Each structure stands twice: as C-alpha cells, then as structure tokens.
Amino acid sequence: MAEEELPVIARFEVRRRSYLALDGTLQRPLPSFASDTGLLLSLYRGMVLTRAFDLKAVSLQRTGRLGTYATSLGQEAVSVGVASAMREEDVVLPSYRDNGTLLWRGMKMEEILLFWGGDERGNRSSGPAHDFPYCIPVGSQAPHAAGVAYAFKFKKQPRVAVCLFGDGATSKGDVWEAMNFAGVHKLPVVFVANNNQWAISVPLRLQTASETLAQKAIAAGFPGEQVDGNDVIAVRAAAGEAIAAARSGEGPRLIEAVTYRLSDHTTADDAARYRPPEEVQARWKEEPIARLRSYLVSHKAWGKSDEEQLAAECQERVEAAVERYLAAEPRAPETMFDHLYAELPRVYAGQRQQLSGASDA
Amino acid sequence: MPEVTLVEAINLALARAMGEDPNVVVLGEDVGVNGGVFRATVGLQQRFGPERVIDTPLAELLISGLCVGMAAQGLRPVGEIQFMGFLYPCIDQLVNHASRLRNRTQGRLSCPMVLRTPHGGGIRAPEHHSESTEAMLAHIPGLRVVMPSSPERAYGLLLAAIRDPDPVVFLEPTRIYRAVKSQVEDSGEASPLDVAFVLREGRDITLISWGAMVRETLATADELAADGVGAEVIDLATLKPYDEETVLASVTKTGRCIIVHEAARTGGFGAEIAALIAERGLTSLLAPVVRVTGYDTVMPLPRLEQHYIPSVGRIVAAARKVCQFG
Numbered sequence: 001m002a003e004e005e006l007p008v009i010a011r012f013e014v015r016r017r018s019y020l021a022l023d024g025t026l027q028r029p030l031p032s033f034a035s036d037t038g039l040l041l042s043l044y045r046g047m048v049l050t051r052a053f054d055l056k057a058v059s060l061q062r063t064g065r066l067g068t069y070a071t072s073l074g075q076e077a078v079s080v081g082v083a084s085a086m087r088e089e090d091v092v093l094p095s096y097r098d099n100g101t102l103l104w105r106g107m108k109m110e111e112i113l114l115f116w117g118g119d120e121r122g123n124r125s126s127g128p129a130h131d132f133p134y135c136i137p138v139g140s141q142a143p144h145a146a147g148v149a150y151a152f153k154f155k156k157q158p159r160v161a162v163c164l165f166g167d168g169a170t171s172k173g174d175v176w177e178a179m180n181f182a183g184v185h186k187l188p189v190v191f192v193a194n195n196n197q198w199a200i201s202v203p204l205r206l207q208t209a210s211e212t213l214a215q216k217a218i219a220a221g222f223p224g225e226q227v228d229g230n231d232v233i234a235v236r237a238a239a240g241e242a243i244a245a246a247r248s249g250e251g252p253r254l255i256e257a258v259t260y261r262l263s264d265h266t267t268a269d270d271a272a273r274y275r276p277p278e279e280v281q282a283r284w285k286e287e288p289i290a291r292l293r294s295y296l297v298s299h300k301a302w303g304k305s306d307e308e309q310l311a312a313e314c315q316e317r318v319e320a321a322v323e324r325y326l327a328a329e330p331r332a333p334e335t336m337f338d339h340l341y342a343e344l345p346r347v348y349a350g351q352r353q354q355l356s357g358a359s360d361a
Numbered sequence: 362m363p364e365v366t367l368v369e370a371i372n373l374a375l376a377r378a379m380g381e382d383p384n385v386v387v388l389g390e391d392v393g394v395n396g397g398v399f400r401a402t403v404g405l406q407q408r409f410g411p412e413r414v415i416d417t418p419l420a421e422l423l424i425s426g427l428c429v430g431m432a433a434q435g436l437r438p439v440g441e442i443q444f445m446g447f448l449y450p451c452i453d454q455l456v457n458h459a460s461r462l463r464n465r466t467q468g469r470l471s472c473p474m475v476l477r478t479p480h481g482g483g484i485r486a487p488e489h490h491s492e493s494t495e496a497m498l499a500h501i502p503g504l505r506v507v508m509p510s511s512p513e514r515a516y517g518l519l520l521a522a523i524r525d526p527d528p529v530v531f532l533e534p535t536r537i538y539r540a541v542k543s544q545v546e547d548s549g550e551a552s553p554l555d556v557a558f559v560l561r562e563g564r565d566i567t568l569i570s571w572g573a574m575v576r577e578t579l580a581t582a583d584e585l586a587a588d589g590v591g592a593e594v595i596d597l598a599t600l601k602p603y604d605e606e607t608v609l610a611s612v613t614k615t616g617r618c619i620i621v622h623e624a625a626r627t628g629g630f631g632a633e634i635a636a637l638i639a640e641r642g643l644t645s646l647l648a649p650v651v652r653v654t655g656y657d658t659v660m661p662l663p664r665l666e667q668h669y670i671p672s673v674g675r676i677v678a679a680a681r682k683v684c685q686f687g
Contacts, residue, residue, distance in 0.1 A: 123466045123467060130470075137457045143430065144426055147429060148433065150436075151430070151434035173450075174422060177422055177426070181427065341527045342463070347602045347603070348602065
C-alpha cells in the first residue's frame with residue numbers, strides 16, 4: 001500500500017508562548033494578571049535579587065569563601081516566574097540551579113550559601129518544610145515529584161508538585177519514567193524544563209533530535225508548551241495555568257522554558273573551552289531582566305531612581321546574608337551522625353564517640 | 362496457628378500493615394490484579410483497592426523514586442522489584458536519595474519506605490533472576506538491609522521494616538519462598554531490626570549466615586552434632602546495621618567461626634564480619650575465620666547453580682577443618 005493511503009491516526013501540535021519582545025514591547029496582549037503592576041514589580045525585584053545573590057556567590061567562591069556554585073545568570077525569569085505561580089502548600093523539587101525559586105519560596109540567602117559552602121544545615125531551609133532540597137544528580141528528582149503528586153491525589157489534597165530540571169535532564173530515563181507515570185495517573189505535577197541550551201559543554205543538538213522539549217509530554221499523554229524563558233510574564237502565565245490545571249485535577253503539564261545559560265556551568269567550569277564568547281555576547285540581548293525593565297519603564301512603572309534604590313537594597317540584603325553565613329557556628333564533627341537514621345543504631349555509637357574526640361583535639 | 366510458607370507470611374504482613382495504617386501503599390510491576398509474580402501481594406488489590414496497590418509501568422527506577430516522593434509526603438510505600446537482577450536501576454535512588462534524604466535535610470524530610478525484592482538462586486530461573494548482591498546495599502550509609510530466613514521471621518521483620526521511620530531494602534530468599542512452612546500467628550507483632558538471632562546455641566564453633574543459606578547452615582550444625590561438635594548458628598537477619606555484639610559474643614565463646622553466604626566471595630558481607638572479628642575478637646580465636654561462599658564468578662545459569670551455591674557438604678567440610686585446627 002502506498003504511503004499516502006495510510007490513514008493519519010494522530011496529529012499533535014506544540015505552541016510557543018511569549019509576550020514581551022526583546023525591547024520590552026508587546027507581541028500580543030498580556031494575560032490579565034499583568035495588569036497588576038505590583039505583581040510585575042515583585043517579579044522584577046525577585047529576578048534582580050536573584051542576580052545580585054548569584055553574582056555575590058560567585059565572588060565568594062572566587063575568594064575561597066564558598067564551594068562550587070551554579071549561578072542562574074540569564075535564567076532568573078524561569079526560577080522566579082515558576083515560583084511566583086506556586087502556593088505555599090505546593091511542593092517544589094528544584095535542580096541545583098534554581099536559586100531564584102528557592103529564594104522566592106523563603107529559603108534564606110545564608111542558608112543557600114551554607115549549603116554550597118559545605119554544610120548540610122543550609123538544607124534545613126526557612127522555606128516550606130515540605131519542599132525538596134537542591135537535587136544534584138540530574139533529573140533524579142523527577143520520580144520524587146511524581147511520588148509527591150501521587151500522595152496529594154491519594155490524600156485528596158489540592159496541592160501541586162513542581163519539578164524543575166534542565167535540558168540535559170530530558171535525556172534521562174528518570175524524567176521520562178516520571179512523566180509517563182504522571183500521565184497514566186493524571187497526577188497534579190508540573191514539569192519545567194529549563195532549556196538553557198547547554199548541559200555543561202554539550203549543546204542541545206547533541207542532546208536530542210527532538211524539535212522541542214515540550215513535545216516530550218505528548219508521548220506521556222499530556223500537554224507540553226514552549227515558552228520564551230526570558231519573558232517572565234510568559235513563564236508566569238504558563239506556570240500559573242499549568243499549576244491551576246494540575247490543582248483542578250486535569251493532570252500534569254510540561255513547560256519548556258527556552259532561555260540561555262549566560263554563565264559557566266558552575267564556578268568549576270570554563271565555558272570558553274566549548275562555546276565562543278561571541279555567542280554568549282549575542283545572547284545578552286535576550287536576557288530577562290532588561291526586557292521586563294524596558295516594559296516597566298515604558299509604562300512609567302519604573303525609573304532610574306527605583307533602579308538605584310533596588311540595587312542598593314539588594315546589595316545590602318546580600319551583604320547582610322553573607323555576614324550571617326560567614327558567622328555560622330562551626331558544626332561539631334560527630335553531628336555527621338545526627339539525622340543519619342531517626343535514631344542512631346547502637347552499633348554506630350562508638351564511631352560517633354570517636355568523632356566527638358576529634359572535636360576536642 | 363496456621364502453617365504458612367515464607368511468601369504467604371510476606372503477604373500476611375503486607376495485609377496486616379495495610380490494615381493498620383491507611384498510609385501504607387504497595388507498588389510494583391504486576392503486584393495488583395496478578396498479585397505479584399511470586400504471589401506475595403495476592404488479594405491485596407481486591408481488599409485495599411487500586412489506589413493502594415498500584416500496578417506501575419515497567420520501570421524500576423521509577424518504582425524506587427516514587428517511593429522516595431511518597432514517603433517524603435507521609436505515605437509508607439512498599440515497592441516491589443520483581444527480581445534482584447532488576448534492582449540496579451534503583452541504586453541511584455537508594456544511594457543518592459532514599460538513604461540520605463533525612464541526613465541532607467537535617468531531619469526536615471525523611472524517607473520511610475521499603476523496597477522488597479527476591480534474593481538469590483536455586484529456583485532454576487533465567488539469567489539475571491538469581492542475584493545475591495546484598496553487600497553492595499549493605500555498604501550504603503543510612504539504609505537498612507534486612508533478610509529473613511523463615512516464614513515467622515519474614516512476617517515479623519517485614520512489619521518492622523514497614524513501621525520503621527527510615528528506608529529498608531527487604532531481601533526475600535527466593536529459594537525458600539515455598540520450601541518450608543512454619544506456624545505464623547498474624548498477631549501484628551514485629552521482630553526487632555538491627556538484631557541477629559541465635560538460632561541454635563553451641564560451644565565449639567560459630568556458624569553465621571542469613572537468608573536462604575540459614576537452612577544449609579542449620580543442616581550443617583546437625584551434621585556437626587553427630588560428630589560431637591556443638592555449633593552455634595547465628596542468623597544475621599539485619600545486614601545494615603548489623604549486630605556486631607552478638608557476633609563477637611559468640612566468637613568469644615567458641616573461638617571458631619565460619620561465615621556462609623551465597624554471594625560471591627570478594628567484597629562479600631562475610632569479609633566485613635571477618636574484619637570485625639579480626640579487629641575485636643582476634644585473641645579469642647582458636648582457628649582462622651573461614652568463609653564458605655559463592656565463587657567469584659557471574660552467577661551461573663541453572664545447570665551449574667547447585668555448584669555455585671554453598672552446599673551442606675562444603676560447609677561441613679570447612680567446619681571440620683576449622684575444628685581440627687590447632
């Protein structure tokens with residue numbers, strides 16, 4: 001039988017959402033929440049604070065006062081846009097780059113620094129106690145998100161799990177297995193793929209031949225949407241709709257937020273080894289903070305003195321957090337046994353004792 | 362009291378745990394309508410519904426990862442991996458997440474989950490169905506690794522594992538799933554974790570084993586008794602964290618020790634016990650500590666597996682040699 005005689009049994013489409021052009025002008029009418037200037041300003045402030053914090057963290061690392069750190073430079077709209085659409089009772093399952101998400105959720109800057117400074121106490125977090133900590137093994141938190149969402153559905157709680165990961169993670173079975181299960185059970189979970197184009201040195205074209213990452217949801221039986229990840233209004237709108245749909249029982253969604261990693265992968269990386277600086281330079285035109293600022297300025301909602309005041313305020317908050325971080329009491333060595341189990345098995349008492357001797361030495 | 366097989370005891374414990382705690386859920390491949398490939402979960406879905414007995418997609422990593430997420434949200438998931446050879450995709454979840462979620466959040470989140478899987482050979486199963494890689498799991502800090510050796514112990518230890526606030530890998534000795542029956546009262550009473558059980562007392566030699574190998578080890582003790590040698594038999598039961606004191610107390614008494622396990626010798630859990638005795642029991646020893654184990658080969662397909670799994674003959678021969686020493 002000739003191919004043209006075969007019936008088409010399914011067709012799929014993937015849509016892309018964006019509102020703000022590079023210069024902050026509108027490509028299409030904004031969603032209704034964007035009429036709330038206060039909300040847009042809070043998104044702006046959240047992104048600026050995230051960038052100020054990231055920059056400071058890098059400088060702490062460069063001066064030997066912090067361990068390896070992954071900045072979210074250029075991707076602040078993804079972190080902040082998604083977090084701002086969540087409720088306190090929802091659960092976030094972040095990757096290691098979602099600093100802005102965790103800040104928005106209430107984790108303190110000194111806690112983030114404490115974690116990357118090599119101390120588990122940072123993960124105690126002042127954010128919601130049910131949020132997951134940074135996940136470093138790529139994509140491995142996606143099955144947790146499905147499990148968390150299953151628990152919500154099982155307990156009939158109107159809550160949503162929000163799982164963030166990068167483009168590299170979409171190559172892993174973990175993410176597929178989680179999405180597949182979430183689709184089967186119509187779970188209240190939103191997957192967010194932060195497509196920053198680079199998984200350390202591996203560009204997206206070597207990661208997948210898929211035209212979009214959003215379409216990976218289609219195989220799992222739920223909608224996927226691509227958004228301009230440098231347009232915080234678009235990210236917020238997509239996340240808001242997806243979270244609301246998940247909360248009302250419509251099942252999971254995948255959001256592919258297309259952005260660009262303007263920084264090295266981490267402070268331990270040198271991106272000049274694998275991508276030309278001109279490429280990075282060109283991408284600075286797309287970054288999310290200037291774009292929203294242009295929009296706000298053109299609508300007389302923001303001005304030079306606001307900007308100066310915000311910069312000073314962020315600087316002050318970050319510096320104060322750094323001081324608290326640097327002043328953290330050292331941990332007694334034997335506390336590495338604390339929280340290993342709910343109750344330390346007797347057989348390890350001797351090892352713990354050995355360490356408490358070490359703290360006296 | 363009814364006489365039940367080990368796999369029936371597992372089923373009794375699961376039903377008991379689900380009956381007493383509405384947060385206990387069972388998940389895995391074929392665990393629902395089919396009742397599990399070994400029938401360990403038979404009848405549970407009919408009784409507790411498909412929300413609590415979940416037929417998952419065919420994805421082992423997913424099963425273990427779901428357990429972590431569910432447990433962090435207050436459920437008590439009991440995942441089933443059909444055979445130990447299919448457990449390996451779960452290692453990432455066990456090492457990087459389940460075992461350390463409590464520690465890395467400093468107690469903010471915890472992971473009360475159980476991952477059950479059949480362990481060991483001897484049932485003439487296909488390739489990858491007869492693994493005994495418990496030492497790999499016992500090396501993971503923050504985890505519990507538990508293996509019963511009889512129906513009553515399976516019942517009590519599984520209840521304890523499900524009630525435990527931390528993650529437990531529960532290894533079920535496939536070879537004796539149905540080979541033995543014993544009286545098990547469905548009393549809801551758990552057996553203690555982290556405790557080794559002295560199954561038989563003796564003054565002359567200590568025989569340490571776990572899981573299915575306990576049967577051959579007890580048979581060895583019978584043969585030695587005929588020689589006039591009193592063997593003390595210890596069922597380790599919990600491999601992580603294991604009961605060092607019971608091991609040392611026994612070896613201090615007998616001065617001789619044989620460790621029996623089905624797993625390959627090098628880096629096996631027997632090596633850990635031998636090292637413990639070398640560090641803390643050396644002066645009691647009257648003879649070298651000897652391991653009777655599987656060989657350092659890949660687990661052979663069924664035509665050769667009886668040569669791989671330690672036999673009563675191999676254990677008895679080793680014990681006689683140890684008893685003649687010095």
